[in-house]
Amino acid sequence: MKGMKFLTKRRIEAVVFLLVFFGFFGFLGSKMGLPNMMNTIMQTAYSLLLETVFYIMAITVVSGALGNLLVEFGVVRLIEVVLRPLMKPLYNLPGVAALGGVMTFLSDNPAIISLSKDAHFARYFKKYQLISLTNFGTAFGMGLVVIMFMMGKGYLPAALVGLLGAVIGSIVSTRLMQRFILKSNPELDAEISSEAGDEQQISFKSEGSAFLRFLNAILDGGKSGVEIGLAIIPGVLIISTVVMMLTFGAPEGGYAGGAYEGIALLPYLAGKIDFVFKWLFGFESPQLVAFPITALGAVGAALGLIPRFIAEGIINGNAIAVFTAMGMCWSGYLSTHTAMLDSLGFRSLTSKAILAHTVGGLVAGVAAHWLYVLFSLIF
Numbered sequence: 097m098k099g100m101k102f103l104t105k106r107r108i109e110a111v112v113f114l115l116v117f118f119g120f121f122g123f124l125g126s127k128m129g130l131p132n133m134m135n136t137i138m139q140t141a142y143s144l145l146l147e148t149v150f151y152i153m154a155i156t157v158v159s160g161a162l163g164n165l166l167v168e169f170g171v172v173r174l175i176e177v178v179l180r181p182l183m184k185p186l187y188n189l190p191g192v193a194a195l196g197g198v199m200t201f202l203s204d205n206p207a208i209i210s211l212s213k214d215a216h217f218a219r220y221f222k223k224y225q226l227i228s229l230t231n232f233g234t235a236f237g238m239g240l241v242v243i244m245f246m247m248g249k250g251y252l253p254a255a256l257v258g259l260l261g262a263v264i265g266s267i268v269s270t271r272l273m274q275r276f277i278l279k280s281n282p283e284l285d286a287e288i289s290s291e292a293g294d295e296q297q298i299s300f301k302s303e304g305s306a307f308l309r310f311l312n313a314i315l316d317g318g319k320s321g322v323e324i325g326l327a328i329i330p331g332v333l334i335i336s337t338v339v340m341m342l343t344f345g346a347p348e349g350g351y352a353g354g355a356y357e358g359i360a361l362l363p364y365l366a367g368k369i370d371f372v373f374k375w376l377f378g379f380e381s382p383q384l385v386a387f388p389i390t391a392l393g394a395v396g397a398a399l400g401l402i403p404r405f406i407a408e409g410i411i412n413g414n415a416i417a418v419f420t421a422m423g424m425c426w427s428g429y430l431s432t433h434t435a436m437l438d439s440l441g442f443r444s445l446t447s448k449a450i451l452a453h454t455v456g457g458l459v460a461g462v463a464a465h466w467l468y469v470l471f472s473l474i475f
Contacts, residue, residue, distance in 0.1 A: 124341065127359045128351045133341075135353030140340055141333045143355040148400045149332050152245065153325030159240045160321025161314040163202030168313040172198050187232060187270045190220040196229055197266075201239035204324060205432045208233025209439050223284040224277040227445060230436045231273045231453050235266030235460075237427035238395055241324075245399050246416055249406065254413040257471050258420025258464045265425040265460025272452040277445060328396030331428075335393055336400035343386040344404070356404055362386055376458075377418045378465040381410040387419050388461065394428040414468045421464035426457040 125133045166172050175198050180191030187193065195217075199207040208229050211217055218226055239259070246255035277284055304312070345360035366373060366382035373379045384405065391398040402419070405411040433453065434446050 124359060128346075128357065132351040132353040132357070136341065136351075136355065136357045137337055139353065139355035140337045140357075144332055144336055144400050145329075148336075148403055149325075149329055151248075152241070152328060152332070152396060152399055153322070155241055155244045155248070156325040156328075157318045157321035159202070159244055160319070160324065161317040163240060164313040164317025164320070165310070166202065167199075168309055172202070186267050188274060189225055189228070189232065189270070192217060192220045193225075193229065193232065196233050197236050200233040201236040203238075203320065205234045205237035205427055205429075206436065207237075209436050212440065218288045221288050223286055223288060224274055224281070226288060227277055227284070227437070227440060227442050228270050228273045230433060230440070230449055231269040231456065232266060234427055234429050234432065234436070234453060235262060235269055235425045235456065237424070237432075238324075239424045242395060242399065242420055242423050245402075246420055249402065249416075251413060251416040253471070253475075254416035254468060255420045257468045258417040259424070261417065261421030261460045261464025261467055262424040264463040265421060265456040265458075267456075268459045269425070269453045269456025272455060273449055276448040276452060280448070281445075328394065331394030331397035332400040335390055335397040339386050339390050339397075339401065340404065343383050343401075344408075362389070376462050376465065378414045378469070379418075380412065380415075383408070383410055384415055387415075388422045388426070388457070391419075391423045391426045391428065391457075392430050394431065395423045395426070396428075398423055413472075414465060417464040417468040418461045421460040422457050425460040426453065429453045429457075 121133070128136065166175075172195065176192070176195045179194035179197070183189045183191045183193045196208045196211050199211060212226055212229050221229075239262070243252075243255045243259060246252065246258070339362070340356055341358035342361045343363060344356050344358040345363075346357060347354065351357055360383075362385060363382040366385040370379075370382050373382065373385055377384075379385065387398050387401055387405075390401060398419070402411070405415075430450065433449050434443065437443050437446050437449060
């Protein structure tokens with residue numbers, strides 16, 4: 097009986113999937129023509145691979161090498177000392193949490209989890225604080241990659257404003273997550289361990305001469321950058337291609353199966369409430385809403401949209417600031433939060449973490465917009 101129920105469920109699921117799949121692409125094909133739609137999918141993915149993916153991969157390799165150098169020669173620990181006094185008043189976290197923020201900024205979201213499993217690190221936290229590191233760390237994930245990408249496009253000041261917006265969003269997300277945890281699980285307001293933490297034991301092993309350490313750091317860091325670069329390829333090629341087809345319209349001569357053609361559905365829908373996006377984020381074009389939507393699943397895929405926005409002439413410093421803030425803060429949290437909380441043993445809190453981080457990302461975008469307005473007035 098159980099087998100029959102399971103099979104029935106799977107069959108219904110299969111039918112629903114086929115209806116949605118063929119309904120979606122059937123709708124695209126009816127607007128663009130089936131051959132044009134297929135050609136556009138392939139041409140857009142190919143163009144993204146050559147023009148965007150390899151560029152992002154180069155950034156991840158360079159930033160990975162740089163980040164590893166900063167870790168190897170103690171710069172990260174020095175930054176931690178500087179940021180430590182801010183942790184308690186801003187995030188209600190012990191000062192050592194600054195190390196986690198810096199590590200995720202230099203790499204990606206999961207770095208905070210590997211650090212939280214270090215017993216010497218975890219002893220500084222109460223249980224609810226350790227869980228909230230999921231939101232805290234995600235808010236800075238791939239931060240260096242995002243800022244270097246924006247800098248490469250000539251928007252460094254706007255990207256730095258966006259970084260400040262991401263910090264504001266991270267405070268909201270972390271504090272809100274802590275509030276949710278204590279409200280639903282008050283028993284988690286307890287120390288991880290009765291033993292005091294020992295930051296001297298939270299170390300990154302260094303062996304060999306300075307030259308050998310330098311060489312190993314840049315090679316190992318570059319290798320980790322390649323892994324991150326490879327990991328973003330599916331997101332950029334699949335998610336960005338679909339989002340672009342929903343964002344951009346037909347060229348002047350009609351559909352021809354070229355790259356970046358589409359049905360402009362997202363701008364049409366966003367245009368119905370355009371005043372909301374303009375007031376909150378300062379977006380001058382409804383097409384720009386595609387970036388935060390894509391960043392929900394993968395920030396690498398969201399970055400893939402920017403070169404096209406620049407080519408279309410619809411992007412400005414304000415948009416870059418908002419993109420940086422929301423891209424960093426959200427950083428594909430919908431695809432990582434479940435696994436991160438599962439590794440900590442608190443998968444049941446995933447919905448609360450996602451809700452808190454959704455709010456935090458929106459706050460980051462709004463803050464970045466108004467900070468950029470202030471920045472523009474001053475400079």
